[in-house]
Amino acid sequence: MKKNLFVLSALGLLAMLTACNSASAGYTVTGTMPDSTFNGKTIYIVNYDNNERVDSTVVKGDKYVFKGGNVDTALVAIVSTDRGNMPFLFALENGNIVITEDAEYDYNPTGTPLNDELTRLSNAMASINNAYSEAYQAFEGSREEWNVVSETEWLPRFKQHIIENCQAHKDDVAGYMLSQSMTSVLSVDEQLELLNSFGPWLLSTNRVSAMKETLEAQQNTVAGKSYVDIKGTDINGNPVSLSDYVGKGNYVLVDMWASWCGPCKREIPNLRKLHDLYKNKGLTVLGIYVWDEIENLAPAMEKEGIVWPQIIDSNETATKLYGVQGIPCIMLIGPDGTILDRTNLRGENMQPAVEKFMFGK
Secondary structure, three states: OHHHHHHHHHHHHHHHHHHHHHHHOOEEEEEEOOOHHHOOOEEEEEEOOOOOEEEEEEOEOOEEEEEEOOOOOOEEEEEEEOOEEOOOOEEEOOEEEEEEEOOOOOEEEEOOHHHHHHHHHHHHHHHHHHHHHHHHHHOOOOHHHHHHHHHHHHHHHHHHHHHHHHHHOOOOHHHHHHHOOOOOOOOHHHHHHHHOOOOHHHHHOHHHHHHHHHHHHHHHOOOOOEOOOOEEEOOOOOEEEHHHOOOOOOEEEEEEEOOOOHHHHHHHHHHHHHHHHHOOOOEEEEEEEOOOOHHHHHHHHHHHOOOOOEEEOOOOOHHHHOOOOOOOEEEEEOOOOEEEEOOOOOHHHHHHHHHHHHHOO
């Protein structure tokens, strides 16, 4: 009988401990708003990867406190207000997370392992950036000489920071954050090599999976690869494809653009000059109208003096097929369908680059 009482007592104690652990599980996120106008307002924790709201609270005394249950897998989060998102990301994981603002108005998440690591990584990158800026300010050579120094001395430091830390965080929030900084530092091949080493959770996130898809499209359409066909409609609504122009004996200068895009409009005079010079000498200028409303095309063509043919990207696939993340995207395709250049065809570089391929100038 005493044995049974002992067992029951032990089970009761275990139940109490379990209850205590359950009560302490979960997260708390505390921080301070930039000013008192947020007092009484509802703010939210939002999943940065899919924009879904995770939690809400009301700001009191310029401060906020979020409290929630157990988080099975840490996620990338942001605090959102009725004015937009706060300028920081953090890892929503179990524990007491504190968002602090330093003297330079940087927000640093701390208090849990991943958030401490995010702050460490951010500070390390900031240190490299500051050293880079100081070196640039102190440099007395020409811009061309600085570009050499930047390429040979500084780019490797940025690459090392990204690669080494990505390899240490292949399937967590820190890896997610680092992956968003790859584009400006690593080549397409280097980025894909890192992404392909990531774990299942990281690869399943929306932003990383979209990034991988974009990089693969870029890799498939670099200079030297064959063009990928684009199907759409012309200004009259008739079906038309890139293949209707490529492989017909001409070089094809393709311009992905939109009527609202200022940089796109600045390239139109350069495109017009080449059209006028070489339309009868083996060059076809072709617009691919993307990310815009169809009804805006005709007025924009008239206003900008565009007389070359257009393909309206009716299915919104052109930029995906070529991994385009910004416009204008201008590329030159050879008579045999080989992509000749898609990186150097802007501004004053456009005409000499085209003439080099067409005439060997």
